[in-house]
Each structure stands twice: as structure tokens, then as C-alpha cells.
Amino acid sequence: MSEIQILEVGLRDGFQNEKKQLSLEEKVFFAEQLAKTGLKRIELGSFVSAKWVPQMKDSKELVTHILNKQKQGLLDSQIQFSALVPNQRGLRDALETGIKEIAIFLSSTDSFSQKNINRSRDLAYQAYKELCKKALKEKLKIRAYLSVCFECPFEGKVKAEEVLKWVKKIKDLGVYEISISDTTGKARPQDVNNLLILLLKHIPKEKLACHFHNIHGMALSNAWVAYLRGIRVFDGSLGGLGGCPYSLVHSGNIATESLLYLFKGSQDPIIPKLLTLAKKLQKKFQKKLESPLLHSPYYK
């Protein structure tokens, strides 16, 4: 049984969903602190237009800074940093920073694709085809997010066969990992089980990750069922910050510390470090984060 891997997405999927924008210095602080917790995979930001997602406007500076620190030996050399890349311009930025891994994102439904990135699934796919070719030539690792794999806020239930079709297409792009996302947090363990049974007939389990939202409280039971099916990579967000602005709710990421509790146990040494950071996030954003461990008397 291979080890659980957790991809921390708070600096991207968390920050981009907050109205309040942090300064570059604040982002650097959280990125460095996260890199010192012991987490091995961290998504730093998104090389997206500042007009489109202003919270991500200094991702290039942040990535450059963090990679420099890592090169200097000041951050664990084992940490795999990544950033989202929506287009060729983003790829150019990514390459200039020297980052080794990028992430692309597509949707299982057309309506969500239109709302999320303002173009159809097919057009987005075609554009990513070119981009991935170039990225692979530059020896970048590519991860993909596939949104709304269970229910779409605009189209309702998504058929497992439709998800499979897009997973296969995305695999053909040369990505090493596809994160199956429950964007609306509506999936239940039964749904996850059924979808994974189908996907795993066609895709090796090492190529799949899961990205669950906790809007309806189902994320951890879904993660557990995915684990029972052999999935070992899960996306989490420090303190449960963030979610998706196009699924009616600006919250819902599963907290990274919850995933650690589930898979590694209450004594995992990374948990208290994350809680310390999550408390700082609560102050920064002046809001209570939903992460249960943050409010447990056993972690006080």
C-alpha cells in the first residue's frame, strides 16, 4: 500500500476565493510556513490574469521567491511545488519561474466550463492540447483538475460515463495525475464508489487523485471510500479555506488537517503546525474557518 499524499491547495484555491487580498509578503509568509510543516506537495498560486483573479496577481513573484529559497536550501528540497496555468501566457510565466509542475483545469460539463473559464470544454481542451505539448517538451510535470465530476450546479447530476470520457481525454494530454473534483460537495460515498469503480477499469489508480468539498459534510466519508478503492492522493486546504466561486458557495474545501487526522491519526506532527497557521488565517481574513480540529478542545 503506497503512502497517502496530500496536496495543499490553500494558497491557490483558498486565497483566490477570499474577497480580501493578501499582500505578497503575507503570501510568502504562509507559503514558507506551510513548506516548513512537513507537507510535501504545495500548490503556490495561479499564473492567471490579474484582471481575472486579482488575488493571484503576484503568483509569479511568490513562486520565484519560494523556489529561490528552496534552491538555497532554506526549504525542504523534497517539496513538490506547483501552480495553475490557464493558457500559453501562464505557461510562459511558469517557465520563467523555473517551477517543475503545473496544473491545468477542465470541467466535466459544458455549462460549468463556460461559467468557470468562459469557453466550452472542447475549446478549452484544444487549447490545453497545445499547451501540454509545449510543457512536456520543457519537461514539466502536468497535473489536471476535472471539475464537477458528480453534480454540476447548472446541469445537475453528471453521468459517470461522461466523467470517464473526459478523464481518458485528459490522460491523453500526458498529465501524470487527474484530480477528480466534487465541486458542489454533493457527492456521497455511494457516488464516489460507483464513479471510481468505473474509472479504475480504464485508468491506473496511481493516475487519480480526489478533490472533495465539504459543503454537505460528506468530504471525509468520500475520501475514505476513495481510499478503500486505492486512491492515495487527496487535495486539502489549510483550515478548510476556500472552495469554488462558481458553485454557489465560497467555501467547502476539506481541511488538510482533517485529511491528516483521517489517514494518519490525531497525533500526526503536521496537524498542530497547520492549526497554528490556520488560526493566523482566521485573523487575517477575520472569519471563523470551518475546520473541526480548529475548534476541538483536544487541540487547545
Added chain:
Amino acid sequence: MSEIQILEVGLRDGFQNEKKQLSLEEKVFFAEQLAKTGLKRIELGSFVSAKWVPQMKDSKELVTHILNKQKQGLLDSQIQFSALVPNQRGLRDALETGIKEIAIFLSSTDSFSQKNINRSRDLAYQAYKELCKKALKEKLKIRAYLSVCFECPFEGKVKAEEVLKWVKKIKDLGVYEISISDTTGKARPQDVNNLLILLLKHIPKEKLACHFHNIHGMALSNAWVAYLRGIRVFDGSLGGLGGCPYSLVHSGNIATESLLYLFKGSQDPIIPKLLTLAKKLQKKFQKKLESPLLHSPYYK
């Protein structure tokens, strides 16, 4: 595969953990409304001394009122009402109301038993032995709660063998169902799985229920694992109200509506009725309840 049963414990395990005491009229309102949601098992209160648990002081009046309404055909005749009975005096009260089911409570550890009911497990057991004999003679159904089946706030991890020992002893009292309780909410799916594998070697699955607390966000994944092991009865509390005052935290019950979502799906007709009531509870107690569905934009 038998049907899922949910026991609603909010009127007892919820109300008794709130500082603010509701009036008898308010309790009647919530009890009647709950009985009209479609739920089939409802714990109405506790025949405990008012000195000990003042929130439960009018349980006798509440139970009498509700059973009368049921007799008059104003509430579904299929609903199984129950109430906690701590001692002979409580049993006398129960018999006077004509209630058909009582619940007793014991702990897997001595320290918790001392803190919770001020006597050792053995003494409590001996007293319940007499009580159960009398109750069975009176044709009452008896349910038992077994507290701290995973971790005790005072003694730490509880051995599965110890839990088994007490489950067996409790079964010998003639109870028809034993609710395995994760009082501190520290259990993980692995723990639940391991304990149930052991228990089910000795106890028929129909005799077991599960009572999970969500303090660490694990309750639904634990419920799902218990379901996979054959458990079909789960305790929940409207809105997630309540928990246990002796486990360091006054909250943590899993919301009944979350259990319905998990087992029956987002469209279950009972869910919106529970959410309407839970919103009223929030107003009554002037606090935000943790139940995720209460805060989901998909239920607005």
C-alpha cells in the same frame, strides 16, 4: 439489506447540553414537530433528577403529553418514543407515563462512569440489573448506550476487548439494542472498523447501533464504515445540537439531517423539515449550529 433507522436524540442529548432551558411548551413544540417530520424513533427526554439535569426536569410532562397525542391519533402511531432512565425512581416515572421504551447508559471506562453518573461501572451495572429485570417484567423495550467506546477523556484509548466485555454484559441485561458511542469524537473509520469486526463476532449486528460525535469531523465517515459492516441504526441530533458535557466539549452530535443525506440522499423529504426546525433551534439558543446542510446554499 434492512432499512436504515435513525434515532433522533436532540430533545434529550441536545437540550440537556444547552445552558438555556426551554419551557415545557417549547419542548412540546419541537417534539411534536419532530414527530411530524417522518422520523420513526425519537428520544423525548430523561427521567432524571431535576437537580442533576435541570434541562430535563419536565420530561415526565413532555412524554405524557406526546404519548397522549399519539393515542389520540394526532401523531403517527408508528413512532417509537423513548426516554432515558437512570434509576428506579426514573423507571417509576417512565411506567407512569406509559412509555414503551426506555434507555439506560453505561460507560466502557470507570473514570468516565464516575464523572458521568458518579458511580463505578460495576455499581451502575448492578443497579441496572435490578432495574432491567423490573422493566422487562413490565414489557418495556430497553436500549442501552455504551459511552467512550473508543477514547476516554480521562483514560485515553479504550481497548476493543474492554468494550466487547461490556457489550456482552449489557446484552445479558435483556436490552434489544446497544448504541456504541464515540463520546469524544476521536474515533476514525479504521477504529470503528476494527471494533465492529470484534463485536460482530459475538453480537448479532441487529443488536448494535452507533452514536458518533462529530467533534473532529469523523462522524459521517465512521457511520459509513459502520454501515459497510452491517450496522443499520444510527443516533442523530436535529441540527447537530448537543453532545456530551463530560468530554470537554458541549457539542458534537452528528446532525440527523447529515445522516439522512448520507444514507438516503439529498432529496430525502425529511431533510427540509429538519432544517426548518433546526433554524428555529438556532434562534431559540441564539447560536449557529454546526450542521453543514443548514449552511448549504443548495438548501436555501
